[in-house]
Amino acid sequence: xxxxxxxxxxxxxxxxxxxxxxxxxxxxxxxxxxxxxxxxxxxxxxxxxxxxxxxxxxxxxxxxxxxxxxxxxxxxxxxxxxxxxxxxxxxxxxxxxxxxxxxxxxxxxxxxxxxxxxxxxxxxxxxxxxxx
Numbered sequence: 001x002x003x004x005x006x007x008x009x010x011x012x013x014x015x016x017x018x019x020x021x022x023x024x025x026x027x028x029x030x031x032x033x034x035x036x037x038x039x040x041x042x043x044x045x046x047x048x049x050x051x052x053x054x055x056x057x058x059x060x061x062x063x064x065x066x067x068x069x070x071x072x073x074x075x076x077x078x079x080x081x082x083x084x085x086x087x088x089x090x091x092x093x094x095x096x097x098x099x100x101x102x103x104x105x106x107x108x109x110x111x112x113x114x115x116x117x118x119x120x121x122x123x124x125x126x127x128x129x130x131x132x
Contacts, residue, residue, distance in 0.1 A: 006030045
């Protein structure tokens with residue numbers, strides 16, 4: 001089955017695994033999906049992510065993070081820029097999200113960055129997704 005948008009597929013897999021309270025899920029590998037997963041680990045939304053190579057095929061194993069009540073740490077994981085409608089924002093527009101509780105993941109000329117690092121560097125870019 002061909003997947004057109006690997007990032008939205010990865011976000012949907014993480015969202016669905018969280019709703020089913022699964023400890024681990026696997027994602028189709030791409031550089032942008034790996035960068036998004038690493039940002040989610042860095043910001044504390046998921047426990048860990050590891051790239052698994054099986055010959056030519058690569059996948060990303062994601063370990064989800066849950067709170068004491070057994071609910072996932074991620075309240076909302078939403079794809080913003082899609083292949084049919086790209087969304088770009090400048091550095092002043094990505095300063096804060098959900099009063100600092102959320103994160104905007106931005107694809108910039110310096111790579112895929114969270115909104116706070118992109119704002120520090122003074123660059124904007126394509127808004128890939130929002131997390132809180």
